[in-house]
Amino acid sequence: MITLARAGEVLTLSDRLLWTDEYAWTPVVTAQKWGTHGALIVHVGKRKAGRPITLDGRDSRAWIERAQCDQLNAWAALPGAEFSLVVRGQARTVLFLEFTADPIWRLEDSEINGQTVYVPLFKFLEV
Numbered sequence: 001m002i003t004l005a006r007a008g009e010v011l012t013l014s015d016r017l018l019w020t021d022e023y024a025w026t027p028v029v030t031a032q033k034w035g036t037h038g039a040l041i042v043h044v045g046k047r048k049a050g051r052p053i054t055l056d057g058r059d060s061r062a063w064i065e066r067a068q069c070d071q072l073n074a075w076a077a078l079p080g081a082e083f084s085l086v087v088r089g090q091a092r093t094v095l096f097l098e099f100t101a102d103p104i105w106r107l108e109d110s111e112i113n114g115q116t117v118y119v120p121l122f123k124f125l126e127v
Contacts, residue, residue, distance in 0.1 A: 016061060
């Protein structure tokens, strides 16, 4: 189960969301340069934060309702707010980078309500 929580409020997200950049980040960073005497200097360090987490529901049809989109959009608009994201069974502290949601169907304005279905895309940054 994938959940996103803030200040005691928990939203359950679809398990069908795909973590598209799960293996595109490494906790180890390496920098290399040549010294003035011709020796190669290699600096190796461990990152403490900054992992991007992209959860994409477009290809997997991880639909959410408009009422949940409204809540997520409000949370994404909070500058610097930290959230608890549980994905792959592990809780991570994240910041919202981006939240977008596209409607599944093109409806007339009068047909849109809290149960209208959308496809989400989330971009978080682990802190």
